Amino acid sequence: MGEKAVSCVLFADRHHCLTEGVRDLLATVFSTVVMVADEASLLEGAARLQPQVAVVDLSLCHGWSLGWVPRLHARCPHMRVIVVSVHDERSVRRTVMEAGVDGFVLKRDIATGLLPAIESALAGQEVARP
Numbered sequence: 001m002g003e004k005a006v007s008c009v010l011f012a013d014r015h016h017c018l019t020e021g022v023r024d025l026l027a028t029v030f031s032t033v034v035m036v037a038d039e040a041s042l043l044e045g046a047a048r049l050q051p052q053v054a055v056v057d058l059s060l061c062h063g064w065s066l067g068w069v070p071r072l073h074a075r076c077p078h079m080r081v082i083v084v085s086v087h088d089e090r091s092v093r094r095t096v097m098e099a100g101v102d103g104f105v106l107k108r109d110i111a112t113g114l115l116p117a118i119e120s121a122l123a124g125q126e127v128a129r130p
């Protein structure tokens with residue numbers, strides 16, 4: 001990805017201890033990084049900002065509800081969605097990908113896997129890392 005080639009990313013995570021590091025990582029590529037901490041803010045921010053990418057923590061909604069995925073796509077049909085999670089079970093990855101997201105990255109691999117996953121998603125490739 002070229003330096004700051006993509007203008008806006010929306011990052012949704014309830015865990016403040018992780019958000020600053022991920023924000024800094026995303027800021028190396030995106031000129032605007034908007035951080036939200038709940039589902040309502042994710043949906044409203046996506047509709048208002050029309051970002052190219054949303055990076056969403058699987059635990060954003062209690063019970064791993066993925067009902068936000070179709071609502072997010074309805075508001076931003078061209079936006080790419082990457083889910084990050086601490087859960088590395090294949091069944092979790094499969095469920096997330098079947099919900100219609102473009103990529104899945106384990107939180108332990110964010111430093112090395114998130115930007116390549118975003119690049120792949122923007123290129124129209126589905127990705128689950130690892």
